[in-house]
Amino acid sequence: MWTMWTVQRRRERATLVVALLVCCAGAILEVEGVEKVYTKSFFSPVFETSPGNVFDPHQNVQFPEGHLAIRSFTCEMVDADTGEPIPLSELYVHHWFLYKIGVKKGFKALLSSAPLPAPHLPRKYATHYLRNPLHRMAFRPEAQPVQGRLKVPQVCATEESMNREDPFAAGAESRHTEISFPAPYGYVTGDMSEYEEGYEEAWYLNLHTIDLRGVVDPRGCFECRCDLYNVTVDVDGHPLPDDYKGGLRCCYHLTNCALKPGVQAKPRRTQLKYTMSWVDYDESVRPIRSYFLDATDTRASVYDRADCKGEYDIPKCTDGTTHECIHTQQCVEGLPNGGDLIFAFLHQHSGGLGGRFFNEAGETLCESLPIYGHGNDASFVEGMSPCNPKPGSVSIRTMEALRMESNYSSNVSRTGVMAIMKVYVADPVVEELEPLTVRDIEQVVNSVE
Ligand SMILES: *[C@@H]1O[C@H](CO)[C@@H](O)[C@H](O)[C@H]1NC(C)=O
Numbered sequence: 001m002w003t004m005w006t007v008q009r010r011r012e013r014a015t016l017v018v019a020l021l022v023c024c025a026g027a028i029l030e031v032e033g034v035e036k037v038y039t040k041s042f043f044s045p046v047f048e049t050s051p052g053n054v055f056d057p058h059q060n061v062q063f064p065e066g067h068l069a070i071r072s073f074t075c076e077m078v079d080a081d082t083g084e085p086i087p088l089s090e091l092y093v094h095h096w097f098l099y100k101i102g103v104k105k106g107f108k109a110l111l112s113s114a115p116l117p118a119p120h121l122p123r124k125y126a127t128h129y130l131r132n133p134l135h136r137m138a139f140r141p142e143a144q145p146v147q148g149r150l151k152v153p154q155v156c157a158t159e160e161s162m163n164r165e166d167p168f169a170a171g172a173e174s175r176h177t178e179i180s181f182p183a184p185y186g187y188v189t190g191d192m193s194e195y196e197e198g199y200e201e202a203w204y205l206n207l208h209t210i211d212l213r214g215v216v217d218p219r220g221c222f223e224c225r226c227d228l229y230n231v232t233v234d235v236d237g238h239p240l241p242d243d244y245k246g247g248l249r250c251c252y253h254l255t256n257c258a259l260k261p262g263v264q265a266k267p268r269r270t271q272l273k274y275t276m277s278w279v280d281y282d283e284s285v286r287p288i289r290s291y292f293l294d295a296t297d298t299r300a301s302v303y304d305r306a307d308c309k310g311e312y313d314i315p316k317c318t319d320g321t322t323h324e325c326i327h328t329q330q331c332v333e334g335l336p337n338g339g340d341l342i343f344a345f346l347h348q349h350s351g352g353l354g355g356r357f358f359n360e361a362g363e364t365l366c367e368s369l370p371i372y373g374h375g376n377d378a379s380f381v382e383g384m385s386p387c388n389p390k391p392g393s394v395s396i397r398t399m400e401a402l403r404m405e406s407n408y409s410s411n412v413s414r415t416g417v418m419a420i421m422k423v424y425v426a427d428p429v430v431e432e433l434e435p436l437t438v439r440d441i442e443q444v445v446n447s448v449e
């Protein structure tokens with residue numbers, strides 16, 4: 001009760017914006033009561049995309065400097081020359097995610113100047129880029145990137161697969177999905193105690209885009225159908241299984257989707273514009289941990305080994321009735337370190353009908369539904385409704401069996417769809433501010449006497 005009151009009071013205070021100033025490297029500073037909230041837009045490196053092109057690099061990108069707590073994140077692909085947002089029907093955003101690693105001091109610039117999205121790069125180098133990023137940067141052995149000490153164990157991690165937290169991640173739905181945490185919660189960045197002496201923190205972006213201008217079959221292209229990419233081996237040169245008809249293994253960095261004959265469209269200079277707000281870190285910040293649940297996980301219980309595939313196919317329904325034409329994918333997973341649910345939303349592709357997850361008692365903890373675009377973008381998911389329960393009102397226990405379900409329309413067959421629920425939690429606030437009972441107060445009074 002006391003806790004809730006504190007949180008609420010902070011929220012009210014946050015609406016009292018006293019001043020708007022431009023400060024500190026172009027960030028906008030809002031002084032909200034006693035709190036200073038900074039907001040700034042950043043841009044990923046510009047790349048040039050032509051009809052049919054796929055880009056999927058990992059790149060070092062700008063991020064606010066210092067020991068901070070990120071409060072909100074939005075992003076959008078923009079034309080680098082006009083600054084205008086690009087319709088998804090022209091440039092599809094398959095996914096993007098941001099992650100932090102430690103880099104030896106002095107090498108960040110070297111890493112950012114690496115020739116990243118270069119279409120002229122020989123395939124074997126492109127392949128290196130796409131493997132796990134630490135491996136990729138072993139290219140520059142001097143830099144020796146490391147993960148921070150305070151690793152957050154991930155739901156889908158196995159002994160071999162990397163255990164990386166991607167605190168900010170989504171896809172086409174980012175156009176209308178703001179990731180945000182109410183005060184005093186925030187995603188903490190720039191905590192140098194996480195790294196050994198001699199390292200600094202660097203943020204990396206993996207951005208996967210598909211240029212849909214002039215392609216033969218737009219849906220086939222953004223669902224990464226292998227025949228349209230004329231691809232029979234994956235990014236590492238391994239032959240693809242015969243039954244692999246489409247998905248990420250066919251639309252990797254520098255592949256091209258089939259074009260209509262005679263398509264002439266100019267290359268377009270483009271980049272990701274991402275806007276963040278943050279506060280300086282202090283003791284009052286309540287740190288956010290981020291996880292994702294993946295509907296493709298086939299483990300039978302939370303304590304079994306994770307088996308996440310990231311993507312799945314949907315067969316066309318055999319019966320024309322509406323009910324029959326909903327495909328439901330389900331999984332059971334647990335958070336390695338539970339807490340109060342602060343924010344969640346689902347990542348789905350075109351055809352998505354939403355999804356939700358339930359606690360062990362079968363109660364719905366979050367339902368996230370798609371928002372479709374308009375006009376040429378009507379078939380794209382441009383937003384997902386988020387869940388942002390009152391902090392403290394929804395809690396998830398460590399390794400509690402959470403069931404997630406994801407629905408897609410199966411009117412048509414689909415390849416490589418996703419259902420990834422981003423889940424943000426924080427340590428519960430309840431215990432520490434438990435109000436004193438009358439007996440305790442008497443004791444205190446007595447002990448003073
Ligand atoms: C498809 O790939 C094969 C082998 O890599 C190549 O010979 C052929 O020309 C390609 N077809 C098209 C349409 O690009």
Ligand SMILES: *[C@@H]1O[C@H](CO)[C@@H](O)[C@H](O)[C@H]1NC(C)=O
Pocket residue numbers: 323326328353354355356367405406407
């Ligand atoms: C998913 O589809 C099933 C079966 O039609 C339905 O019962 C459920 O409510 C749907 N869930 C969501 C989140 O739409």
Ligand SMILES: *[C@@H]1O[C@H](CO)[C@@H](O)[C@H](O)[C@H]1NC(C)=O
Pocket residue numbers: 322325326408409410411
């Ligand atoms: C399938 O398509 C029909 C007609 O185009 C539509 O009425 C129905 O709602 C669709 N079903 C789903 C699950 O989207």
